[in-house]
Amino acid sequence: MALKAKIAAVEIAGDVVRVAVVRSGRRLPKVLALHEVRAEYTTPEERPEALQRAVAEAIRQVKGRPAAWVLCLSSFHAIVRTLTIPFRRARKVAAAVRFELEPYLAFPIEELSVDFLPVIEVDHQTDVLAVGVRRAVIEEQLALLQSAGIDPEGVDLDAIGLAGLWRAAHAPKKGLHALLHVGEDGAVLSILNNRALAYFRHLATTPDRLPRETQNSIRAFLAGWRGGGEVASLTIAGHVGEELQKAFDDSFPIPVSHVNWMDSVKTFRAAQQTSGGGMHRWAGLIGVAQGAAGGGCSLNFRQNGLAYANRAKDLAPHVMALCCMVLLVLAGIAWHFYHGRFKSVEEASRLQAEIQTLESEVLALQGQGVNVPTEYFQAPILLDILQEIAAKLPNDKAAVTEIRIERPDAPNLPWIDIKGEVRDDAGFSAAVAALRQSSLFSIEEPELKLGEGRSTFRIVAKRKTS
Numbered sequence: 304m305a306l307k308a309k310i311a312a313v314e315i316a317g318d319v320v321r322v323a324v325v326r327s328g329r330r331l332p333k334v335l336a337l338h339e340v341r342a343e344y345t346t347p348e349e350r351p352e353a354l355q356r357a358v359a360e361a362i363r364q365v366k367g368r369p370a371a372w373v374l375c376l377s378s379f380h381a382i383v384r385t386l387t388i389p390f391r392r393a394r395k396v397a398a399a400v401r402f403e404l405e406p407y408l409a410f411p412i413e414e415l416s417v418d419f420l421p422v423i424e425v426d427h428q429t430d431v432l433a434v435g436v437r438r439a440v441i442e443e444q445l446a447l448l449q450s451a452g453i454d455p456e457g458v459d460l461d462a463i464g465l466a467g468l469w470r471a472a473h474a475p476k477k478g479l480h481a482l483l484h485v486g487e488d489g490a491v492l493s494i495l496n497n498r499a500l501a502y503f504r505h506l507a508t509t510p511d512r513l514p515r516e517t518q519n520s521i522r523a524f525l526a527g528w529r530g531g532g533e534v535a536s537l538t539i540a541g542h543v544g545e546e547l548q549k550a551f552d553d554s555f556p557i558p559v560s561h562v563n564w565m566d567s568v569k570t571f572r573a574a575q576q577t578s579g580g581g582m583h584r585w586a587g588l589i590g591v592a593q594g595a596a597g598g599g600c601s602l603n604f605r606q607n608g609l610a611y612a613n614r615a616k617d618l619a620p621h622v623m624a625l626c627c628m629v630l631l632v633l634a635g636i637a638w639h640f641y642h643g644r645f646k647s648v649e650e651a652s653r654l655q656a657e658i659q660t661l662e663s664e665v666l667a668l669q670g671q672g673v674n675v676p677t678e679y680f681q682a683p684i685l686l687d688i689l690q691e692i693a694a695k696l697p698n699d700k701a702a703v704t705e706i707r708i709e710r711p712d713a714p715n716l717p718w719i720d721i722k723g724e725v726r727d728d729a730g731f732s733a734a735v736a737a738l739r740q741s742s743l744f745s746i747e748e749p750e751l752k753l754g755e756g757r758s759t760f761r762i763v764a765k766r767k768t769s
Contacts, residue, residue, distance in 0.1 A: 309335070311369035312464075312592035313361070313455070315444050316377065316488075318342040318354070320361040323588040324369060327596035331471050337585055338364040359451040372455040373595040374444055375588050376604075378462035378491050378505040382408070382415065382435040385502065385527055389428050396421065396429050404433045414438055416458075416604040422501045423530045430529060432500060434460070436604050445609070456611050457595050458604040462503040464590025466493045467600035469538070471593070473562075479534045483517055483551075485510075485541035486584060492520050496530055500600050510547050514554040538562060541583040683743045691744075692721060695737045700730035701760065719744060719764035724757055731760070743767065 307328030314321045320340045325332040340361040344353035386403045388396045400419045405412040415435035422430045441458055448455060465484050479501070482493045490513060494502040502524045508516050521534055536558045539551055543561060551559050563583070594601030605611050683691075688708065696703060707720040725731045738746050744764040752759045 306596045308370040308596050309367070310371050310373065310592040310596050311365055312373045312375050312588045312595070313358075313448065313453070314375040314377075314461070314588050315354070315358070315447060318350070318357070320354070320357045321585065321588055322361045322365060323585055323592055324365055325589055325592040327593055331468075332589060332593040332596075334585075334589060336365065340364075355447060355450050358447050362448075362451045362453055371457070371595060372448075372453050373457040373459060373591055374441075374448065374455040375464065375591040376436060376440065376444070376458060376460050378460045378503065379489065379507060380436050380440045381460055381462070381505065383503060384433050385422070386419075386431050386433050387428050387529075388431055391424055391427055391429055393421070396431060400431060400433050404435065408435075416441055416606055416609055418602040418604055418606065420500055420600065420602065422496065422499055425529045432502065434602060436460070438609065441604055441609055454611065456605070457601075458609075459591045459594060459602050461587025461591065462491045462493060462505065463500070463600045463602050464587045464592075464594055465491055466495060466500045466503065466590070467594045468586060468590035469493070469540075470495060470498055470600070473538070476535075479528075479530075479532055481517075481521060481534050481537045483513075483537065483539045483541075484583070484586065485513070485539065485543050485547070487542055490517075490541070491587075492517055494521070494524055494534065501528070501530075510544075511550075513547065514550050517551075518554065533557075536560065541586070688719065688743060691741055695741060696721075696723075696734050697730075698726075700727045700734045701725055717763040718766055721762040721764065722759070724759055725751070728758075735762075738762070738764075 307326075309324065309326055310332075311322060311324045314323075318341055320342070322336075322338040323334065324336040324338075325334050338361050340357045342350065342353040342357040344350050384404055384407055386400065388399050388403060390396050390399060397419070401412055401417050404417060408415070412435075414437055416438050417433060417435045419431045419433045422432055424430075436458075445455070445458075466482065469482050477497050480495050482495070484491045484493075489505060489507040492502075492504050492506055493500060504520050506513060506516050506520065517537075525533065534557060537551070537555055537560070539548070539559065539561050540563065548561050551561075591601075685708065689706070692703065692706065701723050703721060703723040705720075705722040709718055709720075735746070735749055745767055747763045747765070750761040
């Protein structure tokens with residue numbers, strides 16, 4: 304899904320500098336402005352300085368500050384190869400692409416900036432579309448933009464932007480479908496498998512040879528295609544005349560359609576007037592801007608020493624979002640402890656009120672001549688005492704025949720007097736040991752009396768002393 308943002312894409316095509324400003328965030332971008340400036344000079348020596356002036360003028364015409372800049376390069380500069388990587392995980396695939404591409408090059412791979420797009424997975428392998436652009440080309444155009452005060456966050460290709468924009472505008476059906484975008488200085492052939500870009504090639508040829516070159520390129524693609532199926536349709540867009548349209552209709556057995564698919568892209572009237580009715584030449588640039596915002600297809604050749612240096616602006620939104628999340632978590636933790644403290648204070652207040660009520664009642668009884676010893680409130684309740692005795696002296700070990708419990712303030716009398724018969728001598732000893740561990744009372748040494756065939760016992764329990 305594309306982020307909602309204002310993106311500016313810039314292209315340096317020969318002596319012409321173009322800037323497209325779009326608003327992303329929907330299926331198709333909305334074009335806000337199109338600016339085109341031509342470098343004027345009389346001798347070749349004057350070209351570099353004239354091109355710098357043209358870049359500065361094109362950028363100066365952009366009103367407001369875009370969220371990001373992206374440089375669009377011609378696919379003429381691209382080296383494209385379909386590679387089979389013997390892995391499936393994205394991280395392993397990414398690490399292997401440069402090594403797999405190097406044997407196909409006639410020069411050191413260090414001279415290229417490489418990126419890739421995954422295409423299909425077959426037999427636990429991944430086919431990828433590896434794309435390389437010479438670092439010298441990127442550095443030259445970045446230097447021109449940097450001289451005008453612009454440092455693009457990304458570098459992409461017009462072929463990638465065309466494929467992404469076509470996919471968004473016409474949503475190709477399942478299977479293999481081809482797009483041929485004809486420009487003034489060549490054409491770009493792209494093939495999509497479902498919605499994934501599986502192949503592209505820049506065709507620098509004359510219009511009369513273009514149908515044959517397109518046929519040869521499609522055959523070459525199918526020869527190495529492992530996904531099965533044939534190219535089901537061909538869509539032609541761009542700078543196409545009636546004669547060229549007829550040549551394609553006569554040359555291809557598959558359905559051929561001719562569309563001005565830029566009609567579906569929303570533009571301001573001012574942008575349409577700037578384009579002079581030739582919106583097709585802006586298509587790749589607009590698609591690259593859309594891809595930079597996360598919609599459509601995109602690559603980024605600012606890698607391996609060319610990476611965008613000023614990361615502070617990029618990281619700021621992420622840092623702000625992370626800080627907001629941390630603050631929310633801390634606020635939740637603080638509320639949890641505050642709520643717990645509030646409940647604890649509330650419970651302590653309730654208990655204090657009960658204590659004061661009991662103290663008031665005791666004082667009232669004492670005022671009426673009734674003496675209520677405080678030991679009554681400190682001693683365990685009768686039910687707890689009986690449950691403790693029953694648990695510690697089970698009936699199969701000792702049969703309790705009498706329990707006498709005196710008032711806590713009774714003088715010279717044991718608090719609890721337990722009498723009964725011993726049924727299991729060893730079990731009785733264990734029961735006495737358990738009674739000694741009681742938290743309600745402490746016991747003295749039991750008194751045992753031996754009788755004819757039976758023994759009796761007496762256990763005296765006292766209050767626990769703190």
